[in-house]
Amino acid sequence: MSALPVLLRIRMRRDRWQLVSWVVAFGLLLLFTAAAMHSTYGTVSSREAVMRFAATNPAILVVRGTPHGTSIGALFTFEIMAFMGLLIGLMSTFLVVRHTRADEENGRAEMVAATSAGRTLPTIATAIWGVIVNVVITVVSVLACLIGGLPAGGSLVFALALGTTGIAFLGVGFVCAQAFSTSRAANGWAAMFVALAYFVRGIGDATATSSSEFTMTSGWPSWLSPIGWAQRTSPFEENLWWPMILGPVLGAVLFGVTLALQSVRDNGEGLVAARAGRRSASIALRGPLGLAWRLQRASVLGWGVGALATALLAGSLGPSALGAVAKDPQVGNAVRSIVPGGTGNLTSVFIVAMMGIVGLIVAGCAMQCVMRLRQEEALGTAEAVLATRVGRLRWFSGYLVVGGLASVVILLASGLLTGAMLAQSDPALFGQSVGAALVQLPAVLAYLGVLGLVFALAPRATIGVGWAFLALGAVFGEFGGLMKLPDWLRNLSPSTHTPTVPLPNAEWSGAWWMIAISILAVVLAAAMVRRRDVATG
Known part of the structure; x- marks a missing residue:
């Protein structure tokens, strides 16, 4: 385990600019959205109008989520929670693939495995680093909400729900990295699963039932999505803590599956065999433009x-x-x-x-x-x-x-x-x-x-x-x-x-x-x- 701190420092150094970019983007988006809620929807009547409009339009519910009250915090959650869940899911899956499948693809993982670190420790280091990044995003999210004038209790629940959603998608990234033999395929499938989670959550929200004029309960499909679990916490209104447990549990289960799969496959290979190429290249690949299109x-x-x-x-x-x-x-x-x-x-x-x-x-x-x-x-x-x-x-x-x-x-x-x-x-x-x-x-x-x-x-x-x-x-x-x-x-x-x-x-x-x-x-x-x-x- 003496190699673990070294592996963590390597990941920190490689991701320092990406991490700064994600942190700045998350912080600014949350801060400005929170501030806008006060200036644009400062009156109860204006917030009621928005929630009433949303409750009668399933297409809005698919994109945004379900209303949970008419407070500033409730409108903030309605406007941005689902979108932020999508973003943190993409961030988490890309991070995992970058340090696992991409390292195998370029030969870096094989060199590390030849040291005392072995094959398993780099995967553990990636999991720890992914959790650290999501914790940083959680802290920044709390600060952004507080600076934006939102209540402390709801801000904490909102940020923790966002962070636990990211941890759930870390597990998705790990499994995709084991399944596919290229980082491009792993990233593509991981992004597809994140988008699927967003739209499954949307289907559940579109079939929501009204428990009051400005409060709706999502349908059962939202329970199939980590983003739906985050919305179930109902920040700034009910402030439920127990749905947050589901994200880390899913992440831990999928990480266990990852370790099991890694122990039975060859380095550099995926569980899904890569498709065999053609015997000869097509005419389109005779120039750099055709190659660029083929790769893209x-x-x-x-x-x-x-x-x-x-x-x-x-x-x-x-x-x-x-x-x-x-x-x-x-x-x-x-x-x-x-x-x-x-x-x-x-x-x-x-x-x-x-x-x-x-x-x-x-x-x-x-x-x-x-x-x-x-x-x-x-x-x-x-x-x-x-x-x-x-x-x-x-x-x-x-x-x-x-x-x-x-x-x-x-x-x-x-x-x-x-x-x-x-x-x-x-x-x-x-x-x-x-x-x-x-x-x-x-x-x-x-x-x-x-x-x-x-x-x-x-x-x-x-x-x-x-x-x-x-x-x-x-x-x-x-x-x-x-x-x-x-x-x-x-x-x-x-x-x-x-x-x-x-x-x-x-x-x-x-x-x-x-x-x-x-x-x-x-x-x-x-x-x-x-x-x-x-x-x-």
């Missing part, structure tokens, strides 16, 4: 499904939700606050707001292509490609082209889907939806270009900076108005400068500036990538 297609399809699901929700939710929102000025103002300068027709504001969320998902897809560049460098596979006639510029630009083209296709498909559904009530909404989707492209390209420049300047910081950039861009741009953030802070996000088509007086200068910035960033990045060494490890 699963990720692009995953992000695309997420964007289309959001677009589908916008199209199905629109007619019924807008009818209810139009009757309540408080809720209408909340929707308008999401959109910079959102002073037009409420239907148009709703379209712009939903397409802004789609734009963030597409930005994540584009940035994932740059992150893949970093992974190829770290694993050493980039060197094998660059040893051929493929130059660094062609290799680098291939991933950016895939990210840009995928963004255009996903945005267009999302706009068409939302427009087709909304056009059933008003044909004019079809063109508005498509336009609102396509104008997200300059912001997406800005995210892509800036991260490409980060990759050229500081390659080892690419992944951490990328996720932090996207998270803060979402907080400042999409939710900054709801949180009453100052304009200078909101302007740091590319999403803030997206033209608000089809609203009147849409400002296009921001779009042109973002296009110019993205072009300049890509040109500088390409010049630097040609001259710097490949950053392996």
Whole structure:
């Protein structure tokens, strides 16, 4: 066990920037949301209006959760608990796969196993490190809620429920890392299970029954999800402690299964055998662009499904939700606050707001292509490609082209889907939806270009900076108005400068500036990538 402190220090050093990024994102999101609850919904009547509206719309319940009272804390929990559960689930699973399956894939785990640490101790160290990270997130969450003016007891229950949810998903990450032979497959399946937990919880909330006008009890499917367990604690109202036990119990059980599976499989192999490749490569793999698409297609399809699901929700939710929102000025103002300068027709504001969320998902897809560049460098596979006639510029630009083209296709498909559904009530909404989707492209390209420049300047910081950039861009741009953030802070996000088509007086200068910035960033990045060494490890 003398090697355990060393293994923990190694994990701490490797994750220091990722940890800072996650902590900052969690803290700011909770702090600004808590502060916004006081400024936006300071009166009981405004909170009652929101809860009454939510209770009658199953689509809202699927996304947010079930109402539990009308206090500031209850509304805070309703607004953000499910989303935070999704985030901490992704953080926990990615952390585990990074230190288990990814280490086996690049050969690091075999070298560590040859020392006194053996095969089991690194897995134990990863579990301890994962718990420590979730404890840090819990402490930061408590502080953010308290600074935001929420009651201490409810803040503690909320934060602990969030932390225990993360511990449950640590176990999911461990099992996926044992089951699959590549980190990409393990991360993909782990993320799918996290998303499944979110939607199973949503089904339970959509089938909830009302125990009073402003309190609902989720259906039995929510008991199948760790995120549903967190919501069952009812922070700031009932403050139940016992549902928190379920998360650590699940994590412990799955960790025990992990140790058992690890003892019966070979190092580097997964329980699910990797699919055999073709005898010869297809024509598409004759160039770096085809290779970039082949490596990224699963990720692009995953992000695309997420964007289309959001677009589908916008199209199905629109007619019924807008009818209810139009009757309540408080809720209408909340929707308008999401959109910079959102002073037009409420239907148009709703379209712009939903397409802004789609734009963030597409930005994540584009940035994932740059992150893949970093992974190829770290694993050493980039060197094998660059040893051929493929130059660094062609290799680098291939991933950016895939990210840009995928963004255009996903945005267009999302706009068409939302427009087709909304056009059933008003044909004019079809063109508005498509336009609102396509104008997200300059912001997406800005995210892509800036991260490409980060990759050229500081390659080892690419992944951490990328996720932090996207998270803060979402907080400042999409939710900054709801949180009453100052304009200078909101302007740091590319999403803030997206033209608000089809609203009147849409400002296009921001779009042109973002296009110019993205072009300049890509040109500088390409010049630097040609001259710097490949950053392996």
